[in-house]
Every structure is written in structure tokens, then in C-alpha cells.
Amino acid sequence: MKAGARQVTEIQRHLKYFVQDLFQGKLLPDFSERQWFPSDEDVRNVMKGVKANLTRNDQENLADLLASTIKADDKYFYQPSTDTENFLLCIQTAWQRRLLKCYGGEMVLLDATYRTSKYALPLFFLTVRTNVCYAVVAIFIPQAEDSFSVGRALKIIHEWNPEWKPSSFLVDYCAAEINAIENIFSDCQVFLCDFHREKAWFEWVRKAEHGVAHCVDEVLTMLRRVAESHTLGMYQQNIEKVKQSEIWQSNGKLRDWFESRWISIKERWVKCFRNEYLKVAINTNNGVERQNKWLKESYLAGYRNCSIRDLIEVLLTRFLPKTYQKYCELNIRSLSTYRSYSSDVPTFLHDRPKYFVSHVMKRMSSNIERSDIREGGNGLFHVRSEITPANEYKVWFGSAVKAPFCECMDWRKSKLPCKHMCAVFLLTDWKWDDLHPNYRDLPIFNIDSEVCGHTKTISTENIHVASKTNDVNKVDREGAIANSDGNSNESSTDDLDGGGVLGSENEAENGSSASTPSTPQKMVQLPLRRALNQRAVDRCEIQMKCLRDLIYQVTDVDFLHEIEKKLCTLKEECSQKVPSSNNLPVRQLTPKKLKRKLVMPSTRAGLPLYKRRKVKRFGVLADIKKKYVDVNVPVQTAKTCFPEKDCDRKKTGNTTKGQKRAIEKNSTTEAWTKVDDITLYTTDQQVLMEGSWLNDNHINAAQRLVKKAFPHVDGLQNTLTEAIPLTPQKGESLQIHHVNGNHWAVSSSIGNQITVYESLHSSIGLNFRQQLTKLYSNYADKDDCVTVQLVTSQKQTGGNDCGLFAIANTACLASGVDLTKVKWDQKMMRGHLSACLQRNAISPFPMTSTDDGDEVQTKTYKLSKFCKCYKYIAGSQMIACDWCNNWYHMKCVALNAEEAASSIYGSYRCSSCKTVT
Numbered sequence: 001m002k003a004g005a006r007q008v009t010e011i012q013r014h015l016k017y018f019v020q021d022l023f024q025g026k027l028l029p030d031f032s033e034r035q036w037f038p039s040d041e042d043v044r045n046v047m048k049g050v051k052a053n054l055t056r057n058d059q060e061n062l063a064d065l066l067a068s069t070i071k072a073d074d075k076y077f078y079q080p081s082t083d084t085e086n087f088l089l090c091i092q093t094a095w096q097r098r099l100l101k102c103y104g105g106e107m108v109l110l111d112a113t114y115r116t117s118k119y120a121l122p123l124f125f126l127t128v129r130t131n132v133c134y135a136v137v138a139i140f141i142p143q144a145e146d147s148f149s150v151g152r153a154l155k156i157i158h159e160w161n162p163e164w165k166p167s168s169f170l171v172d173y174c175a176a177e178i179n180a181i182e183n184i185f186s187d188c189q190v191f192l193c194d195f196h197r198e199k200a201w202f203e204w205v206r207k208a209e210h211g212v213a214h215c216v217d218e219v220l221t222m223l224r225r226v227a228e229s230h231t232l233g234m235y236q237q238n239i240e241k242v243k244q245s246e247i248w249q250s251n252g253k254l255r256d257w258f259e260s261r262w263i264s265i266k267e268r269w270v271k272c273f274r275n276e277y278l279k280v281a282i283n284t285n286n287g288v289e290r291q292n293k294w295l296k297e298s299y300l301a302g303y304r305n306c307s308i309r310d311l312i313e314v315l316l317t318r319f320l321p322k323t324y325q326k327y328c329e330l331n332i333r334s335l336s337t338y339r340s341y342s343s344d345v346p347t348f349l350h351d352r353p354k355y356f357v358s359h360v361m362k363r364m365s366s367n368i369e370r371s372d373i374r375e376g377g378n379g380l381f382h383v384r385s386e387i388t389p390a391n392e393y394k395v396w397f398g399s400a401v402k403a404p405f406c407e408c409m410d411w412r413k414s415k416l417p418c419k420h421m422c423a424v425f426l427l428t429d430w431k432w433d434d435l436h437p438n439y440r441d442l443p444i445f446n447i448d449s450e451v452c453g454h455t456k457t458i459s460t461e462n463i464h465v466a467s468k469t470n471d472v473n474k475v476d477r478e479g480a481i482a483n484s485d486g487n488s489n490e491s492s493t494d495d496l497d498g499g500g501v502l503g504s505e506n507e508a509e510n511g512s513s514a515s516t517p518s519t520p521q522k523m524v525q526l527p528l529r530r531a532l533n534q535r536a537v538d539r540c541e542i543q544m545k546c547l548r549d550l551i552y553q554v555t556d557v558d559f560l561h562e563i564e565k566k567l568c569t570l571k572e573e574c575s576q577k578v579p580s581s582n583n584l585p586v587r588q589l590t591p592k593k594l595k596r597k598l599v600m601p602s603t604r605a606g607l608p609l610y611k612r613r614k615v616k617r618f619g620v621l622a623d624i625k626k627k628y629v630d631v632n633v634p635v636q637t638a639k640t641c642f643p644e645k646d647c648d649r650k651k652t653g654n655t656t657k658g659q660k661r662a663i664e665k666n667s668t669t670e671a672w673t674k675v676d677d678i679t680l681y682t683t684d685q686q687v688l689m690e691g692s693w694l695n696d697n698h699i700n701a702a703q704r705l706v707k708k709a710f711p712h713v714d715g716l717q718n719t720l721t722e723a724i725p726l727t728p729q730k731g732e733s734l735q736i737h738h739v740n741g742n743h744w745a746v747s748s749s750i751g752n753q754i755t756v757y758e759s760l761h762s763s764i765g766l767n768f769r770q771q772l773t774k775l776y777s778n779y780a781d782k783d784d785c786v787t788v789q790l791v792t793s794q795k796q797t798g799g800n801d802c803g804l805f806a807i808a809n810t811a812c813l814a815s816g817v818d819l820t821k822v823k824w825d826q827k828m829m830r831g832h833l834s835a836c837l838q839r840n841a842i843s844p845f846p847m848t849s850t851d852d853g854d855e856v857q858t859k860t861y862k863l864s865k866f867c868k869c870y871k872y873i874a875g876s877q878m879i880a881c882d883w884c885n886n887w888y889h890m891k892c893v894a895l896n897a898e899e900a901a902s903s904i905y906g907s908y909r910c911s912s913c914k915t916v917t
Helices: 008-022 040-056 058-069 094-103 147-160 175-184 194-205 213-227 232-244 246-250 252-261 263-268 286-299 308-333 354-364 409-414 419-427 455-462 489-494 504-510 534-551 557-576 620-627 635-641 657-668 682-689 696-709 766-775 802-814 826-839 897-905
Strands: 075-079 088-092 107-113 123-129 134-142 168-171 189-192 373-377 380-384 392-396 580-582 671-675 678-681 733-739 743-748 754-757 785-792 847-849 857-864 878-880 887-889
Touching: 008 040, 058 075, 058 308, 088 094, 088 147, 088 308, 094 123, 094 134, 094 308, 107 286, 123 147, 123 286, 134 147, 134 286, 134 308, 147 175, 168 175, 175 189, 189 194, 189 263, 194 213, 213 232, 213 246, 213 682, 213 826, 232 246, 246 252, 252 263, 252 534, 286 308, 354 419, 373 419, 380 419, 392 419, 409 419, 671 682, 671 696, 671 826, 678 682, 678 696, 682 696, 682 826, 696 733, 696 802, 696 826, 733 766, 733 802, 743 766, 743 802, 754 766, 766 785, 766 857, 802 826
Parallel strands: 107 168, 168 189, 754 785
Antiparallel strands: 075 088, 088 134, 107 123, 123 134, 373 380, 380 392, 671 678, 733 743, 743 754, 785 857, 878 887
């Protein structure tokens, strides 16, 4: 188990080979002898005993592991948990210090991950973006995630790296991390991760008690525009739009929340304040999140509820070495000596990181000509836009004060050479070498020369793999356990001499005053994880959130100091109630849900009833379902409640389910908006804004708006084909199709070419083929076949937005825009459609770009009006029905040659005609 074995089957396999080696050349004992072949239960009991022994002395075992594993040029600081000191462990290897020195001058990412051991301890990764990947450059584990503990760890790491001066940090919205960073690095800017900001916004606006759950997309769209403001003028303009909106003026909770929580710290999350400091575009902590996921899934898969000693062993012997090995390999693979470059690659891209070469090469193939570039002097150029020639983008090569830039969106997102800058490289005398060295010589654009200079010994010299058998210099390498014999936390960090290895030899060389205590203080247990009472925790959390919101509104400073003292006292009382093991907090376990046998009430003896659909469900969708469950509507009243002009289905003697729903809707639901004679209700608004599938009301109303804006376009017929069949078209037309009852797609006959635009599927199904052959029967050739081209230009994310893409594509085609060069902004489509329906006018949907869409996929189909498959199959044998005179493929009707021959002189009736008496 000390070597990493965690499964009974793995132990049994090792025991089997051990016995075979022990009795090599001799007769093996019988497998029933438990002395040599123990049972699974025997192995399991022994493993439990070993695990209990390791856990009982976890902090002592951790000290032994550090002393035997950490190398002389590595650093570590270990403070075990005692009665007077909190647990703290900081580790940084020699290669991590080098990478921090090389890449830590720009932006550093700090994030914590949890549930890595059985203790409730956060594992912090200090991560930087290197030239080839993200790399962890320091690790620390504090006992509490507060400003003092995090600041203490950062101070230790800073003392190990005195030349490290980061310009910015990227963190979550955690006050403890932000305060700690600003206390240690006073000149450093702290920014918030875009992903966590977006997550915090979504979680707040979706709660019903905040009063904006009905317009989530609209609120998020306004806030996102503020966050994406690239200039101060744009920011002020977007803020003014938010404050003038009806939602803002009618909702006091939204105003208080956004002003107190977000506008007060706008410098941390708005792009216009961030771009002034960044030379590298990093907006999220995804690089750290990937490291956390890689650790848990690839290295801690069999270490559930492991000890702190096991966690550190995995980090030191497996995770960190593999990280550095990956970094070295990716650098070597970027060398020209590893793989030759194509002649199309410019020389300035040779021996560059692979991602950088790929990025620049994609932007070298633009259609910008020399006449589109206008020089402004001193490295300033004006490059004409490819899409809108009237616009020009400024391209500047930088100076000692300000980094190079381009005004296009591509540069703002990546801070890497865009197509406008690449056009200047290719068509003018200004090249890559003319960029200012402050940007051109950034480490992320160059290969690590130290790694590539030792390519033959990377796997053995540059990767620090711990060796448990090397005990020659063990005494010199042992790290002293930081003591707490009356010294404060600050004194224990000030005693560090720039390193965490506090052995006797290092102390003599550096003159450190730290000493190892002869009688170490007794270690106490750390808090363990326990199953918690979730309801009680939720109630406490609600009170804390309310208290936090009230604190933001208090202006009395003396009262706030009193609150701070009370909170500190409450914090101390809570810490005494936390269960622990070896004085470390134990991670709380989620209680397992017990399977309870459900006893259903019944109206008949011994027969249980089915669960009703409206029982034990909540939320907006559940409320909608409850309205339409067990609705009793008299059949004779259907005519009075369902007007003739609004009827979209066939009239029958009985009331259909759709009519019953419309009757209930008309009597209980308020109207939201009206497009011509189509009325949309508040339930339709909820379906639109909550991310559900669009129904026929949304699609038909949108088609009416497109028809109103582009009257020259034919088609756009009612989508309820069951009630009103599609009329064959002759001229240029557009049509949205309802396919298989769960999908929306667009067909077009513009330019006398039948084209289908799909956002989800890459083929045309049977139901869709049937609609196309009937709608475009006038375009059939002499073989009664219709040629259809399927185009998939942009794939939608998820399965609920096909209706939005169908409406956006229809409006785009009606306006004459090439759909293959358009990429929609899927997040903003629902809010845009809602606004169009409310103002009774269609407008172009928001786009993310108009020149770099997804890869266009095309496929040609030949459809036939014959047979039930509606396919044209060349050379296929067919048979005609003597009743309907329709032709069918023999394969489609399951006829062989003999049966077909007998039907020729007799009679053949298709399956449709057989049902007709």
C-alpha cells in the first residue's frame, strides 16, 4: 500500500507472482492454503489495518515523506497542526522556481481545489501560462482558506523567489485570496475569472426571490455587454443602458446587488480596465481547472478519502514530474530539428511554440492587399477591413510604454498577431522583428533554451522523481518541521532563508536562525469529514447571505468593527465544533440517500395508483404542467372558446388535446404579444426565455415578421402541415419545416436551387424528404426527381435551439446574405427573438463573426415523389400499385423477384391501399 496499491485484486496479483518467485522450480502449494493464497477478506482486513496505522500517525508520516523525498535544491515549509499553530505545507521544486521566474512576470493564476483527501483542507495551485501549456509552479495547503493563511503561504513562496514580481493575478471572487495577494504584492493587479463571474451572475438572477427569473437572458445580456466593454466610453454607455432599462428601474434588489457587489469592483472584471495591464490574454482560470481535473481523474482515482501523506506522495512522485515532462516534450517537439517546417512557414516562425505557429499561419492567408494598408509613421498602420471596406483598423508596433495592438476583435481576445498585423508583415517593410522587444521577446513566444539544451537527459535530470532508496545524503536533505515554541506565525515565516529546506547544512551555509526543536510539540488531530445536516447548513447559509447583503449597506464604521469582533468570536466557536483527526479538519461527507419503498395510495383493493405528474414537482415548468393536467373541458363549448380565425388544426367532431390546451390558455393565461392574428401568451414567453423548444406559435409569428419585412419572398407557410398541407411553390421561396415533431429546419429555393440549411443533423430524414418533395414538386426534372443540397454551416450547441437557428437563417436568407459566412451568437438569440416579437419587427440576429464561421459541410440528395422512402435510387427495380398507381422500390416493400413476377400478371396493392376498404 505504501507503493500505491489500493485494490484487493492488485494486491492478490502481486501475492501470486511473489509466491511463484518464492517457489521457483518447485511445486506450488495448493490454492486453498490461505497461508500462501489468502482470501479477499484476509487481504481486505490487512489493508484496513495498514491504512489505520498510516492514518493514525499521518502528520508524522508526512514529515518522514518530505525528509526522504524532497531534494536538496527543492524548497518546502511544513508546519504541522498543534494546539497553537495551524497546519501549513508549501512545496516548490527547483524546476518550478525556474518556470515561475521565467513566466511569472505577467499573469499568475491562483485557485483552490477540494476533496483531494479525507481532510477538509484546500489544495492551492499557483499556475502560470508557459509557452506550450499551463504549469503548476507552487503548491500549498493551509488549514483554513482565510487571508492570513493564504497570505502566509504566498509570503513564503515570495521569499523563495525574491526576484518574482507578478504584474497581475487571476482568481475567483474570493475576498480571502484577493486580500492576501494585495497585502503581499502591493503593486499587483488582481482580476476576476470570467467563468466564475458568469456563474455567479447566473446563479443570482435565476433565483425567484430576486424577481428577475422571468427575464434571465435579458439581464445577463445587459451585464455581459458591460463586462465586454473594451473602452471606457463603451463601459459608460453600457452602464447607462442598464440603468435606463425597465428591469433595472423596477427591481431594487437588482440595483443593490449589482452596485454593491460588482460596480464597486469594476476594475477587476471589465475588459477596458484589464487590457491596460495585460500583454497576454488570460481571462479564465480554466488552465488551473484542467490541472485540478487532471490530478483527480488521472492520479487520485484510487485514493478516495486518502491521507494527507498519500496525497503529497502522489503530487511529488507522479503529478509534478509528469507535468514537467510534458512541458519538456512539447518544447522539444516545437524545434526545427525535431520536425522540418514547410516552405510556406516564414522564417520568423521557426523554433516557435506550436500553438503560436498555428495561430499566425491561419491569419496569413487573408485577402488583404497592399492598397488596403496605409502607413501612419512610427510603426502605425491603418488596415482596411475585409468585411466592411469603409472601416479601418489601427495596427501599432508598440513602444517602451505601451505594447503593440490592433483594434480588431481577434487581437483583443488573444493578444496574438491578427490577420491585419500579419498583412503588414507580408506586404510592408515592417516585420516581426520590428515589434517592440517588450512584446516580441515574451517567453511564451520562444522555446525554452534550457530545456532544449539538455534534451538527452530530460527524463532523468530535469524531472524530479523522488527516490525512496537513496539514503546517502538523507541527513543533509531533511527538512526541519517548523516549530511553534512560543513564536508567532509571522516569526516562523520570517525565519525562512529563502528556502523551505531547513536542514542543518543549509542553516550553516545561509546563516539562518531557525533551528529544529529537540522535543517537538505534540501534534493534535485535524478535522475530518463527516456527514452533515444539510437542512441546518442551508438555513445557516441563508442567514449569512442576508447578513452579507446588509453589511454592504451599513455606513457606520464603528458598528462594522463590532460586527467583525463578533464574527471572529463566532468563527472560533465554530472551529471548536468541527470534527478533526490529527488536528486537521475532516472533509464533510455527503450522506447517502436511502432507498425507501414508496407506498402508493389506491382506490382499488390491492392496486397501486400511478404517480401523478404534478406531485412533488416545482418550478416554472412544473406550474405550466399543473395547469394542463386533468383539465375537463366540455366538447360542446369548444366552438365558442376557439375562434375560427385562430384555428390551426383540422376540425373534427371531438376536441383535440391542442384545442383543450388553447381553451385553458385563453381562459387562464394572459396574452404576451400579438403578431397579426397570432397571439402569443405568457406561457410562450416562458418557453422562449427558459431555454425550451420553440413551438409553432413562435415559428409562425417569426415567419409573419420575415414576410412583413421582405414581401418579395414567397413561401413561409403555416408549419402545422397536419392541418394545412404545404402548397407547392414556383418562385423563390423560404420555408421553416417541423421535422419529426421535435426539430426545426429551413429550406430555400432562391436562385432556382433547392437548399436545406441544418443546424443539428447532417442528413435529411424521411419526414423531411416527404415535405420537400411536396413543397418543391414544381422543380422536378424529367425523372420526377428533385435535387436538394444540404448545407450545415454552423452547428448549434445543445438540442433546444434549432428553432432559433431556423428563424435566424430564414431572416438572413431573405435579406440576401450568404449564410455560410455568418456565425450566430447563440447565447443572445433568445433575448433577440423576444425583443423582435414584442416590437413586431424582425432584425438581424446578433453575430459573433462574419468571416470565420464553422466549416461548411454540403451534401446533395436526389429526392423522388415515388415510393414511401422518397429517394431516387438509380437502377433499382420498382413495382406499381394497381389501386393508387404509385411506384415503390421492391426493396422498400419487401418483395423479391418471384413475388413481383406473380404480381405483374395478378394485382399488387400497397400497404396504404390495403387499409382502405
